[in-house]
Amino acid sequence: MEKVCVLGAGSWGTALAMVLAENGYDTLLWTHRTDQAEEINSLHTNRKYLPETVLPENLYATSDIAEAVAHSETIVVAVPTKAIREVCEKMIATLDKKVLFVHVSKGIEPDTLKLISEILAESLPAEFIEEIVVLSGPSHAEEVVLHHPTTVTAACANIEAAEKVQDLFMNQFFRVYTNKDVLGVEIGGALKNVIALAAGISDGLNYGDNAKAALITRGLAEITRLGVKMGGNPFTFSGLTGMGDLIVTCTSVHSRNWRAGNLLGQGMKLQEVLDQMGMVVEGVRTTKAAYQLAEKHDVAMPITTALYSVLFSDIEPKVAVDALMMRMKKREIDDMIY
Ligand SMILES: NC(=O)C1=CN([C@@H]2O[C@H](COP(=O)(O)OP(=O)(O)OC[C@H]3O[C@@H](n4cnc5c(N)ncnc54)[C@H](OP(=O)(O)O)[C@@H]3O)[C@@H](O)[C@H]2O)C=CC1
Numbered sequence: 001m002e003k004v005c006v007l008g009a010g011s012w013g014t015a016l017a018m019v020l021a022e023n024g025y026d027t028l029l030w031t032h033r034t035d036q037a038e039e040i041n042s043l044h045t046n047r048k049y050l051p052e053t054v055l056p057e058n059l060y061a062t063s064d065i066a067e068a069v070a071h072s073e074t075i076v077v078a079v080p081t082k083a084i085r086e087v088c089e090k091m092i093a094t095l096d097k098k099v100l101f102v103h104v105s106k107g108i109e110p111d112t113l114k115l116i117s118e119i120l121a122e123s124l125p126a127e128f129i130e131e132i133v134v135l136s137g138p139s140h141a142e143e144v145v146l147h148h149p150t151t152v153t154a155a156c157a158n159i160e161a162a163e164k165v166q167d168l169f170m171n172q173f174f175r176v177y178t179n180k181d182v183l184g185v186e187i188g189g190a191l192k193n194v195i196a197l198a199a200g201i202s203d204g205l206n207y208g209d210n211a212k213a214a215l216i217t218r219g220l221a222e223i224t225r226l227g228v229k230m231g232g233n234p235f236t237f238s239g240l241t242g243m244g245d246l247i248v249t250c251t252s253v254h255s256r257n258w259r260a261g262n263l264l265g266q267g268m269k270l271q272e273v274l275d276q277m278g279m280v281v282e283g284v285r286t287t288k289a290a291y292q293l294a295e296k297h298d299v300a301m302p303i304t305t306a307l308y309s310v311l312f313s314d315i316e317p318k319v320a321v322d323a324l325m326m327r328m329k330k331r332e333i334d335d336m337i338y
């Protein structure tokens with residue numbers, strides 16, 4: 001039986017560990033908090049991140065990363081983007097065999113502009129990497145733990161590795177597709193969080209469904225424009241990891257990015273919002289990265305630019321929306337040609 005560990009016991013790491021344990025794999029969930037590992041092992045709960053959920057009894061937790069790594073042929077990395085390098089550092093000291101890595105984080109590192117797969121590839125010794133596969137798509141943890149039907153994509157240039165991850169996770173309520181376009185999948189997964197923050201702001205300002213449909217559609221246009229210029233497959237952006245994830249994140253009350261945007265739209269300041277959320281809001285740092293990528297690749301990303309001005313230049317959300325609406329006249333479809 002395949003031995004697997006999940007690094008990171010937040011909502012997503014815990015939900016995915018639950019899927020793997022329910023699929024019958026020998027699964028260890030690593031948390032950097034001893035009390036949380038004890039809670040998971042004794043009470044089978046993770047009250048901070050999934051308060052309503054009872055975890056399977058065959059899911060064990062540890063706060064010893066060496067134990068988790070030694071246990072595993074496959075390692076699922078499920079910490080926020082800003083913690084990836086630190087977790088890699090901790091893993092290096094303990095790796096002694098080739099491992100299949102799966103990452104599920106949705107962000108881009110500001111300043112270096114690296115995707116998560118690139119950070120993993122440069123931070124971990126090549127001789128211990130069997131492959132790096134990205135698992136992404138429209139999938140809120142809160143619904144996965146309820147066994148509500150969910151579809152995601154496993155992406156890797158090596159399709160056999162993607163298929164191995166497909167087999168690991170796939171079950172009756174968790175359907176996994178494959179894709180070779182790692183860059184397109186990672187760009188779509190990261191940048192939908194930026195647009196979801198904007199959609200939350202729009203809802204916080206009490207703008208209606210017209211505004212949200214506009215943000216989703218024009219958001220997808222700018223994500224696709226950037227992603228294709230960087231080498232992604234245009235079709236990836238209308239798939240699960242592009243349009244699919246954009247829809248779920250812009251419209252779901254479960255989305256931390258949408259909820260954070262909603263509070264910003266109601267007038268709360270960014271730091272207050274982040275303090276109140278208590279969970280990662282990936283879109284904030286990714287907005288900075290996306291703004292930098294747009295400049296680097298000379299791609300127009302008006303929604304990202306407007307959001308950047310709200311988050312980092314203290315522009316009032318309503319002023320940013322007015323400026324977006326009054327941009328130079330454009331053709332819709334020509335603008336989509338890359
Ligand atoms: N939630 C979801 O439905 C989905 C999330 N994702 C992505 O998964 C990633 C993780 O998100 P999610 O689980 O929701 O985040 P949460 O905020 O729910 O949890 C983050 C977890 O990571 C832990 N953590 C933070 N920093 C470190 C560190 N330096 N070392 C070890 N552990 C650390 C946190 O520990 P602590 O409790 O100590 O803060 C917490 O357990 C994100 O990139 C997100 O975009 C993708 C799909 C769905």
Ligand SMILES: O=C(CO)COP(=O)(O)O
Nearest residue numbers: 137138139140255256257
């Ligand atoms: O990626 C997600 C759903 O697919 C989770 O989005 P949030 O981080 O906004 O909650």
